[in-house]
Amino acid sequence: MSQDVFSSLVGDGSAMRRVKTLVQQVAQTDATVLILGDSGTGKEVVAQALHNASARADRPFVPINCGAIPAELLESELFGHEKGAFTGAITARKGRFEMAEKGTIFLDEIGDMPLPMQVKLLRVLQERSYERVGGNKSFQCDIRVIAATHRDLEESIEAGEFREDLFYRLNVFPIEMPSLKDRPEDIGDLLDFLFKKIQDEGRKIPRLTEKSMIALQHYSWPGNVRELGNLVERLSILFPDLPVDYEDLPRKYQIDFPENAQLIKSTPTQEGGEKKSLSVQEESLPEPEPKEENTVSAPDITEAEPNMPTANLKEGIDLKSYLVEMEVQLIQQALAQTEGNVSQAAKLLQTNRTTLVEKIRKYELT
Secondary structure: OOHHHHOOOOOOOHHHHHHHHHHHHHHOOOOOEEEEOOOOOOHHHHHHHHHHOOOOOOOOEEEEEOOOOOHHHHHHHHHOEOOOOOOOOOOOEOOHHHHOOOOEEEEEOHHHOOHHHHHHHHHHHHHOEEEOEOOOOEEEOOOEEEEEEOOOHHHHHHOOOOOHHHHHHHOOEEEEOOOHHHOHHHHHHHHHHHHHHHHHOOOOOOEEOHHHHHHHHHOOOOOHHHHHHHHHHHHHHHOOOOEEOHHHOOHHHOOOOOOOOOOOOOOOOOOOOOOOOOOEOOOOOOOOOOOOOOOOOOOOOOOOOOOOOOOOHHHOOOHHHHHHHHHHHHHHHHHHHOOOOHHHHHHHOOOOHHHHHHHHHHOOOO
16 A cells, blocks of 8 residues: 555654554445544544545545534535425535545534434435435435544433444444644654645745754643644744744743653654654754863853943833844853853853754854
């Protein structure tokens, strides 16, 4: 099976490998599949990949969100209607089942389907036939059914909100999509995938420092991959072709994590090397040879008073430019005192080396 089929199923962590294996196992059958998972995890992406991997790949893939359509219109959307079936039905219209003939229909948010409609859907799944609204002609259907929901359907059954017989008709082959918080090792690959889309539009992308990547890997991601996509779009607008450090992330992503936390690496490639992420800024500034232990340590940066820019507050001041100028002078002084040793300069400035490297690049102080 071509790997292009799974190009949209991004991630090589154990959870995503398990999803890809399940898709491969069920793709060549016509078994009904129920995809479970929180909102934003990519359930429709899995459904599309399953269709693309099946023998029906050259036929239609027809999605419908069962929770987004009013109950009184859902039957017409699914099965179509005849002319004059209701007010406004001036012509006959095909439904999604008819459009998906010989292909795949994807019933998203099936848990939100009203109970009366669940009865009609169950009959279609059992008999593989349906009638348009306002008609009496039966249409036979040869389609693959994939359903998805973020709800716990067994709890909905206990609450009387979902039919147990329909659940068992749909739950022939379940696939559970993991939440993004449970697959932090895939965040680098997802960022690459999302940033690549932006590059393909001719736009420039930002580069995340290691600390900002570690923060994103420790974030809980309540909105899952959808939320990550929103963040990628925002950062691309704010920092085109610029580094994004921890302090540049929106405040809710600036979470606390252990000081010794390390970047969770991507799965090694077949050649034995690690994947390189286009979204992670690599350090390339060379460090001077380490000094001997018995050499005199650099003086405290506070001993020398920097030549700070002056400001006349009566005439107003551009605070941002003023602070940048102060920052540049402090960095230059620290580098001078340490003879260009970035690690030592970072200690004097009480900041991370990666942060200082980015600022040196940003202010072109190489």
